[in-house]
Amino acid sequence: MRIGMCCDMYLPHVSGVTNHIKLYKKHYEELGHEVYIFTFGDRDFVDDEPHVYRTHGLAWGDTGWNFSLNYSPEARELMATMDVLHAHHPFQSGRLAASIAKKHHIPLLFTNHTRYDLYSDAYAALVPQGPRYATLRRYLKSFLDDCDCVIAPSRSIEHWLRTFIRCEHVTTVPNGININSFANPDPANARSRGELGLREDDFVLCYLGRVAPEKNTDYLFSEFFEATASNDRLRLLVVGDGPELHAARLMAQTHEFGERIVFTGMQPYAELPSYAALCDAFVTGSVSEVHPLVVLEAMAAGLPIVAVSSPGISDTVEQGRSGLLAKSPTPAALASEMITISTNAKLRDRLAQGARERIQQYSFANTADRVLRFYEALLEQSNQQ
DSSP, rough: OOEEEEOOOTTTTTOOHHHHHHHHHHHHHTOOEEEEEEEEEETTTTOOOOOOEOOEEEEESSSSSOOOOOOHHHHHHHHTTTEEEEEEESSHHHHHHHHHOOOOOOOOEEESOOOOOHHHHHOOOSOOOOHHHHHHHHHHHHHTTTTTEEESSHHHHHHHIIIOOOOOOOOOOOBBHOOOOOOOOGGGGGGOTGGGGGOOTEEEEESSSOOOOGGGGHHHHHHHHHHHHTTTTEEEEEEEOTTTHHHHHHHHHSSSSGGGGEEOOOOOGHHHHHHHHOOOOEOOOOOOOOOOOOHHHHHTOOOOOOEETTTTTHHHHTTTTTTEEESOOOHHHHHHHHHHHHHOOOHHHHHHHHHHHGGGGGGGHHHHHHHHHHHHHHHHHHHHH
């Protein structure tokens, strides 16, 4: 089978979506399928994998997003030969893929990786919410109607798609991860706490991901400072980049407890398990997750989760079994859970074990095979028409 993955951005930009696509591409190739990536960006970038086709676009700062009006003629010609197209973003790449799929009678799937209403709250708050949501709803409804299958990575996102977008042909298939790589980090990438200025008796909370408004990182930092005022052993390891990283570094430099946050910046994906292995728990303040891969990866590393109860998070983390969930992102709510996890060793060990048990259902081989069965069913249906 020839599978075309269509995405607005791909490596070297690192995100949950790009890592997701790369994992599934490799898995399908190992099963004997041909998988092609159609995206936008620097055509001179040399990939370490085959069949990545980039159309030149205008870069939008350092976001990883590149604007283009269309795929290149080479990409469009190749896309027309695919057995199935799978879009991972609904706007630029998704809309173009829908046009090609319709013209050449190719089945089109879409995985909804993002709560676009919450992203619009973070980045377009100056536009009144009413008309902003109405415009978003109309656009997404039009795009999803052009898709033969819509995949939601969690039950709460399926509910959102059915209620906010009024999409009926949606089904839930959880995102998967490579559990073994986080459960058993590569010794070649091993690090020590001392390298990062951390002490062996510190209680290290880990945040992996973008430092950005939609991840609610300002709230995370303020809650960490609230917690560390009561426990001077607490440290926060922040692994990742994003539009708010520079401001976060400056904030830490001026805060009385700022030296208790360690920023590593962006790190290669293969090295993330070695950073997780240095930590005692994972923490996030985000309330915009769909099915957070970084949370799954932390659970695979045996880290209990400290987070805010919200769609995506509460689908993944079981309160009191694999993590502690604050009821809402209110002052001191997340800080209270940080203090609890850092001072109750018995609870922490129980939650860590619960995280290891919970993660087994999210093996990417199992979830990728479920998606593959959708490909096969849609292809068979298309061939019969």
